[in-house]
Amino acid sequence: MIISETSGYKNSFGKIKKNYEARGKLNNVLNHIENVNNYNDLKNHPMSYIYGFEELKDDLAGFCRFSIDKNGRNGKLRLIFSYSNDTIHLEYISDEHYTDFKRYKRKV
Amino acid sequence: MKVIYMTHVSFAVVLKDYLNENNISNKEFAARIGITPKHLIDILSGEVELSTSIIQSISVVTNIPVDYIIKFEENHRMENEIEKFLNEKNISLTQYLNKFSYRELLKNKWIQFVHVDDKMTTLMDILKYLRVSKPDILYKLDKNILYKSKNDKPELLMIWLERCYRIAKDQKVAAYNKDNIELIVDYINTCAKNGEFSEKDLIKTFNKYGIKLVIQEDLPGSKIRGAFKVNKDTPSIYITYKHKRIADIYFALLHELAHCKSDFNQAKASSMVSYDDGNCEDKADKQALNWMVDDKYYQDIISKSFYDIDNENKYPKCFILYRLALDKRIEFSNEYYQLYNYVIDSNDLK
Numbered sequence: 001m002i003i004s005e006t007s008g009y010k011n012s013f014g015k016i017k018k019n020y021e022a023r024g025k026l027n028n029v030l031n032h033i034e035n036v037n038n039y040n041d042l043k044n045h046p047m048s049y050i051y052g053f054e055e056l057k058d059d060l061a062g063f064c065r066f067s068i069d070k071n072g073r074n075g076k077l078r079l080i081f082s083y084s085n086d087t088i089h090l091e092y093i094s095d096e097h098y099t100d101f102k103r104y105k106r107k108v
Numbered sequence: 109m110k111v112i113y114m115t116h117v118s119f120a121v122v123l124k125d126y127l128n129e130n131n132i133s134n135k136e137f138a139a140r141i142g143i144t145p146k147h148l149i150d151i152l153s154g155e156v157e158l159s160t161s162i163i164q165s166i167s168v169v170t171n172i173p174v175d176y177i178i179k180f181e182e183n184h185r186m187e188n189e190i191e192k193f194l195n196e197k198n199i200s201l202t203q204y205l206n207k208f209s210y211r212e213l214l215k216n217k218w219i220q221f222v223h224v225d226d227k228m229t230t231l232m233d234i235l236k237y238l239r240v241s242k243p244d245i246l247y248k249l250d251k252n253i254l255y256k257s258k259n260d261k262p263e264l265l266m267i268w269l270e271r272c273y274r275i276a277k278d279q280k281v282a283a284y285n286k287d288n289i290e291l292i293v294d295y296i297n298t299c300a301k302n303g304e305f306s307e308k309d310l311i312k313t314f315n316k317y318g319i320k321l322v323i324q325e326d327l328p329g330s331k332i333r334g335a336f337k338v339n340k341d342t343p344s345i346y347i348t349y350k351h352k353r354i355a356d357i358y359f360a361l362l363h364e365l366a367h368c369k370s371d372f373n374q375a376k377a378s379s380m381v382s383y384d385d386g387n388c389e390d391k392a393d394k395q396a397l398n399w400m401v402d403d404k405y406y407q408d409i410i411s412k413s414f415y416d417i418d419n420e421n422k423y424p425k426c427f428i429l430y431r432l433a434l435d436k437r438i439e440f441s442n443e444y445y446q447l448y449n450y451v452i453d454s455n456d457l458k
Contacts, residue, residue: 001222004225005225027114031122031183037175041173047126051125
């Protein structure tokens with residue numbers, strides 16, 4: 001699938017800049033996204049299950065996540081993304097159980 | 109914050125994640141896919157590549173699609189080849205991407221880029237568009253191009269040729285007959301006489317007479333003017349919008365048509381490329397100019413002390429003025445040159 005990086009994603013990348021393991025895991029997830037054919041494949045792919053794919057609900061409906069690392073600075077690290085027109089938009093890297101992402105969305 | 113470029117890992121890396129998360133031992137997995145544990149360890153450590161039969165077995169056992177595994181392996185291999193190439197040439201990824209005017213490619217959308225923010229993936233997309241599995245192959249293909257310019261930039265040329273090839277592929281043409289070339293020349297002369305230029309109608313006419321035609325903007329920094337090639341007995345002419353004046357574009361077309369007439373067999377083996385850098389291809393130029401205005405008629409004009417272009421009826425005025433300017437008998441700023449060899453409206457260009 002096509003991948004686009006939002007400014008939110010680029011700005012939050014600093015959370016994992018020095019976390020070698022998380023960067024490795026993120027790298028594998030990005031490879032995975034690149035190599036699936038469409039969103040339906042992504043949803044149902046065995047490796048999506050392995051990488052902790054979940055469609056988020058409630059006030060984060062429309063967003064999805066992959067798990068990157070259990071040991072972030074402030075908690076579990078998650079890659080938050082959205083999907084439209086055959087493109088995966090990398091939205092944010094969250095380490096505060098989405099609170100940081102919600103805060104970021106309110107500011108934008 | 110600058111994001112670090114992603115690395116295209118082999119499928120072995122992903123398989124390790126699969127086995128770890130599912131708590132499957134190497135011994136069990138090796139047994140299920142029909143190989144020895146040692147062989148699996150070699151695969152997981154990157155010592156050996158995946159064979160087709162092992163990929164298929166893995167797909168059956170894990171329910172991971174075969175094409176997904178193949179893409180991983182192909183991307184990983186391509187990235188290794190690119191890194192090897194860049195090291196050998198002592199050039200950075202960005203420097204190499206710039207040779208393809210990649211920023212322009214991001215704008216013009218010739219290529220669908222998978223991950224525009226990642227330069228390695230961007231370069232891989234360019235190579236895939238060019239239908240090569242590694243950069244070295246490009247320069248071997250480049251050896252098949254005739255009439256090279258000292259100003260040529262093979263990367264820009266290959267991208268443009270590929271773009272034209274992909275557009276030409278969709279054109280349906282009648283069987284080619286060399287005798288029809290004169291009919292095309294007559295058509296061009298009639299259009300030029302009437303001061304007409306329609307890309308759509310030109311393509312239709314060329315196709316009707318068995319020739320594929322593509323008029324396609326080239327990339328900034330290239331001096332390509334046109335190209336002629338033959339695929340399975342069907343000739344293809346590609347020209348750029350290098351010059352936007354009516355006679356200049358028709359001259360570029362007639363030049364390539366001249367190649368079609370005299371170099372058909374040679375063009376089966378090689379692409380013939382023309383550049384706008386002063387290097388003449390005399391034979392094709394002479395034929396094109398003669399088609400535009402008969403040489404004898406032109407000699408009569410230049411031998412006269414006075415010539416009234418406004419009363420010219422036999423040949424297109426723009427063609428006569430084009431030849432006069434080319435021979436430096438008039439300036440390009442000449443009012444008649446500017447009037448009759450007008451700049452084509454961008455609406456007439458696709």
